[in-house]
Amino acid sequence: MTSTSMRTLKAIKRRTFEILDGAVPDKASHACEIFIAVLVIANVIAIILESVHEFHEAYEGFFHYFDLVSVGVFSVEFVLRVWSYSEKYPTDDASPWKGRKEYLFSPYGLVDFFSTVPFYLQLLFPGADLRVLRMFRLMRIFKLSRYNSAMEDMLEAVKAERDSFSSAMFLLFISCLLFSSLIYIIEGHEQPDVFPSIPAAMHWFILTIISGWGNVDPVTFVGTILVVVTQVLAIALAAILTGVVATAYTAQVQRRETFYEMEVREVLADDIVTEEEERKLKKLQAKYGMSNEQVEAIAKQVKADKAAGR
Numbered sequence: 508m509t510s511t512s513m514r515t516l517k518a519i520k521r522r523t524f525e526i527l528d529g530a531v532p533d534k535a536s537h538a539c540e541i542f543i544a545v546l547v548i549a550n551v552i553a554i555i556l557e558s559v560h561e562f563h564e565a566y567e568g569f570f571h572y573f574d575l576v577s578v579g580v581f582s583v584e585f586v587l588r589v590w591s592y593s594e595k596y597p598t599d600d601a602s603p604w605k606g607r608k609e610y611l612f613s614p615y616g617l618v619d620f621f622s623t624v625p626f627y628l629q630l631l632f633p634g635a636d637l638r639v640l641r642m643f644r645l646m647r648i649f650k651l652s653r654y655n656s657a658m659e660d661m662l663e664a665v666k667a668e669r670d671s672f673s674s675a676m677f678l679l680f681i682s683c684l685l686f687s688s689l690i691y692i693i694e695g696h697e698q699p700d701v702f703p704s705i706p707a708a709m710h711w712f713i714l715t716i717i718s719g720w721g722n723v724d725p726v727t728f729v730g731t732i733l734v735v736v737t738q739v740l741a742i743a744l745a746a747i748l749t750g751v752v753a754t755a756y757t758a759q760v761q762r763r764e765t766f767y768e769m770e771v772r773e774v775l776a777d778d779i780v781t782e783e784e785e786r787k788l789k790k791l792q793a794k795y796g797m798s799n800e801q802v803e804a805i806a807k808q809v810k811a812d813k814a815a816g817r
Contacts, residue, residue: 517594524591527584529790543584547650550577554644574644578626581647585619615650622647664755671751679716679744686737687712694730698723716741764805767791771809 526536550573556562557570588610595606610616625644665672687708695702701723702708711723715737725731770791774784792802 520591521594521597523587524594527588527591528595544651546577546580547647550574551645551648574626577647578623581619581623585623588616588619618646618649622650661752661756664752664759667759668751668755671755672748675744675747675751678747682740682744683709683712683716686733686740690725690730690733690737693727693733694725697726697730712737716744764801767802768805768809771806 525533526539529536529540553570553573556566563570589607592606592610593603595609596602611620622644687705690711691702691705691708695708702711714722715734725734767788770788774788788802
């Protein structure tokens with residue numbers, strides 16, 4: 508292969524990486540995101556409708572060919588990502604497999620792999636019952652998380668507030684152990700088939716916490732009081748966990764905007780915005796899912812602070 512052909516191939520690979528990864532948020536990458544997102548949503552709807560017997564019988568052929576086309580598109584996308592992600596670290600001393608391995612073992616890479624592999628397993632084992640594997644097709648919905656930072660923000664929020672979250676979970680565990688033991692002692696003799704052991708009582712407690720009713724009505728007065736207290740505790744624990752996650756999520760969004768503002772201040776420090784710096788800011792905007800109005804407001808605030816000498 509000549510040097511010219513190699514340069515052309517490298518340019519194609521680089522452009523493919525920019526489009527698929529959104530490294531350059533232009534019209535092509537935006538159109539690619541919309542196409543993949545629409546195809547994923549259509550797949551999820553098709554999977555749901557296919558589970559309805561009447562629809563499956565009437566449109567079995569359509570579902571099959573639609574899945575065939577979808578798997579083809581997702582397979583090409585997966586192969587192109589593996590091929591082009593060598594451009595994530597384009598320096599001469601970096602191994603081309605550094606970016607590829609990072610993608611393959613990332614949550615996004617695993618989702619891309621497991622959302623298509625059931626189709627090929629059905630081809631390899633046509634006589635096997637692969638209904639469980641076919642349900643892996645629903646994992647395609649997680650492909651949308653690549654284009655929206657909500658799930659990443661939620662995980663980062665829980666991680667940032669892991670001490671508060673773990674404290675709330677520890678309180679839930681202690682409450683589960685205590686109230687399960689009490690209901691077993693109080694109701695166990697009256698309803699031995701319902702509360703034959705503490706683990707069975709723990710099952711009742713979890714159901715009560717989640718749904719507000721454990722599918723069991725107490726037969727003793729003390730048991731009734733205990734159920735009422737358990738339901739009140741369920742509301743309190745739900746409020747605590749919701750408050751912890753909500754506060755952490757809000758803080759995560761604020762940190763994201765603060766980080767973007769710091770980047771804008773750094774870019775505007777010399778009053779010159781290069782193409783590379785502009786691409787970097789656009790990539791951060793796409794990564795954080797910030798609207799143009801948010802970006803303009805931050806840029807306006809930074810310029811105002813700079814003009815005021817702050």
